[in-house]
Amino acid sequence: MTTARPTVCPARLVPAPLGRTGTPNSAAVATTAAASLPSRGNTTPIGSIAYMLASRENRCRVYGSNRTPPLTARRSAAASSLASRAESESGMLIPPPWKRSAYRSHNRTMNHRSGRHFLQIPGPTNVPDRVLRAMAAPTIDHRGPEFARLAREVLGGVRALAGTVRPVAVFPSSGTGAWEAALVNTLSPGDKILAFETGHFAVLWAAMAAQLGLDVDLVPGDWRSGAGPERVFEKLSADAAHAIKAVTVVHNETSTGTVSRIPEIRGAMDAAAHPALLIVDAISSLGSVDYRHDEWGVDVTVWCSQKGMMLPPGLGLNAVSAKALSASRDARLPRSYWAWRPLLGAADTGLFPYTPPTNLLYGLRESLAMFGEEGLPAVFARHERHAEATRRAVRAWGLDIVCRNPAEFSSTLTAVQLPGGHDADLVREIVLDRFNASLGAGLGRLAGRVFRIGHLGDLGDLELAGTLCGVEMGLALAGVPAEQAGVRAALDYLQSASR
Numbered sequence: 199m200t201t202a203r204p205t206v207c208p209a210r211l212v213p214a215p216l217g218r219t220g221t222p223n224s225a226a227v228a229t230t231a232a233a234s235l236p237s238r239g240n241t242t243p244i245g246s247i248a249y250m251l252a253s254r255e256n257r258c259r260v261y262g263s264n265r266t267p268p269l270t271a272r273r274s275a276a277a278s279s280l281a282s283r284a285e286s287e288s289g290m291l292i293p294p295p296w297k298r299s300a301y302r303s304h305n306r307t308m309n310h311r312s313g314r315h316f317l318q319i320p321g322p323t324n325v326p327d328r329v330l331r332a333m334a335a336p337t338i339d340h341r342g343p344e345f346a347r348l349a350r351e352v353l354g355g356v357r358a359l360a361g362t363v364r365p366v367a368v369f370p371s372s373g374t375g376a377w378e379a380a381l382v383n384t385l386s387p388g389d390k391i392l393a394f395e396t397g398h399f400a401v402l403w404a405a406m407a408a409q410l411g412l413d414v415d416l417v418p419g420d421w422r423s424g425a426g427p428e429r430v431f432e433k434l435s436a437d438a439a440h441a442i443k444a445v446t447v448v449h450n451e452t453s454t455g456t457v458s459r460i461p462e463i464r465g466a467m468d469a470a471a472h473p474a475l476l477i478v479d480a481i482s483s484l485g486s487v488d489y490r491h492d493e494w495g496v497d498v499t500v501w502c503s504q505k506g507m508m509l510p511p512g513l514g515l516n517a518v519s520a521k522a523l524s525a526s527r528d529a530r531l532p533r534s535y536w537a538w539r540p541l542l543g544a545a546d547t548g549l550f551p552y553t554p555p556t557n558l559l560y561g562l563r564e565s566l567a568m569f570g571e572e573g574l575p576a577v578f579a580r581h582e583r584h585a586e587a588t589r590r591a592v593r594a595w596g597l598d599i600v601c602r603n604p605a606e607f608s609s610t611l612t613a614v615q616l617p618g619g620h621d622a623d624l625v626r627e628i629v630l631d632r633f634n635a636s637l638g639a640g641l642g643r644l645a646g647r648v649f650r651i652g653h654l655g656d657l658g659d660l661e662l663a664g665t666l667c668g669v670e671m672g673l674a675l676a677g678v679p680a681e682q683a684g685v686r687a688a689l690d691y692l693q694s695a696s697r
C-alpha cells in the first residue's frame with residue numbers, strides 16, 4: 199500500500215507508516231515517533247505524543263503511581279520484575295515511587311487503619327454513602343418498564359449539569375471511552391484537528407486522535423497554562439481552507455490544575471469565522487464548576503462519572519450540539535459501540551443499545567438528587583471556597599502552585615510543585631502510610647516533582663482541613679522545607695468564608 203496519507207506527526211512532517219489496509223498502523227506510528235525521542239524528557243508536543251503512544255502499554259504505570267502498593271507488596275519480587283520488564287520494554291519509564299523513595303524509616307505492618315480513608319486524588323472522588331446505598335439495590339431487567347423510567351429520568355437530569363437542553367449520550371465507559379466517542383462520531387480519517395498541550399491528559403487525548411488516524415496539530419504548552427485563545431485565533435485565521443475540522447481543549451487539566459477559558463476560546467473561533475467543531479474535555483470540571491455547553495457554543499462536551507458527579511467510575515458522557523450531530527452523519531471514522539445515535543435515542547425510549555450499567559444509574563439518580571438539594575450555585579461556590587483555602591495553604595507553606603495564572607486556577611484540584619531535590623511521591627507515600635490519605639501523583643513530565651490535592655466532589659470544610667493537615671505533616675516528615683503555616687491560613691479563610 200503506497201497511497202499517500204496524512205501524517206500523524208504534522209509538526210515534524212514524518213509520514214506515519216501504514217498498516218496493510220492503508221490506515222495508519224498505530225504500532226508503527228509509535229515506533230517512528232518514539233525512535234527519535236530518547237526519553238520522556240523530550241518535552242516537545244510531538245515528543246509528548248510519541249511518549250504516550252510508545253508507552254501506551256505502560257499507561258497504567260503512569261496512573262499507577264496514584265496507587266502506591268502496600269509496603270509489604272512494594273518489595274515483592276513480582277512487583278519489581280513487572281516494573282523492570284515494563285521499563286526495559288519502553289526505555290522511557292518513570293521509576294515507580296517505591297523504587298525512587300528513600301523513605302524507609304518505619305516498618306510497621308498495618309493491616310488496619312482506624313478512621314475513614316481520605317481519597318483526595320482528583321478523581322475518582324469519595325462516593326457518598328447514600329449513593330453507595332442507592333447502588334446496592336437489585337439489578338432489574340434493562341428492557342423492562344421500570345428501567346425505562348429510571349433511564350429517562352437520569353438522562354433528562356444529567357443535562358442540567360452540562361448546561362444543555364439536548365440529549366446526552368451516556369456510555370458504560372471511563373472518560374477515555376467518552377473521548378473516543380467524541381472523536382469517532384464527528385471526524386473522518388485524515389481530518390486535521392487542533393489540540394493544545396496543556397498537560398498530561400491533553401497529550402493523551404492527542405495521542406488517541408493520532409492513533410485513530412487524525413492529523414493532530416498539537417500546540418506546545420508549558421503545562422502551567424491553559425490553551426490560549428489568541429493561539430486559537432492565530433491558528434484558525436491562518437487556516438483559510440478550513441482544513442482544521444475540530445479544536446480539542448481540556449477544560450480543567452487534571453494533571454496541572456489549570457483551566458482553559460472555554461468562552462474565550464469560543465470567542466476566538468467566532469472571531470476567526472472558522473467552522474471547526476469545538477470539542478471539550480470537562481472530565482474534572484463538570485458537576486463542580488459552572489459549565490455551559492449550549493451557552494458557550496461547545497459542540498461536544500466529554501465527561502465521566504468518577505469526578506464531580508460523586509459516582510464510581512463507569513459512565514462516560516457526551517453532550518452533543520446540533521452541529522456535532524449533523525457532522526456525525528458525514529463522519530467516517532469507524533464506530534460501532536461508540537455510535538451516538540442509539541444512545542441519544544435512549545433519552546426518549548429509555549432503552550440502551552446494549553446492557554447498561556443499571557446500578558450506576560441508580561447511583562446517578564441519587565447524585566442528581568444531591569445536586570438538587572444543595573443547588574448548583576452552592577456546589578460551585580463550595581468548590582471555589584475549597585480551592586481558595588487550598589491555595590492559601592500552599593502559599594503559606596511557601597510552595598509553588600503549578601498553574602501560573604490566577605485566572606486559570608482550577609476549582610477542583612491544586613497541583614503543588616516541590617523545591618528541586620525533593621520527591622513529591624515521598625510526601626504522598628508518607629501521607630498515605632501515616633495519615634491514611636491519598637493524594638494525586640505528578641503525571642507524565644511532572645512525575646516526582648508534583649503532587650495534587652483533589653478538592654472536588656462530595657467534600658466538607660473539615661474533610662478539606664483534615665487533608666491539609668495530613669499534607670502539612672507529610673511535608674515536614676519528608677523533610678521538605680515548608681512553613682508549618684498552611685493549615686492555619688486555610689482555616690482562617692474557611693472560617694471567614696463561613697460567616
Ligand SMILES: Cc1ncc(COP(=O)(O)O)c(C=O)c1O
Nearest residue numbers: 372373374399452479481482502
Ligand atoms: C481531564 C481528564 N481527561 C481524561 C481522563 C481519562 O479518564 P479515564 O481515566 O476515566 O479514562 C482523565 C482521568 O483522570 C482526566 O482527568
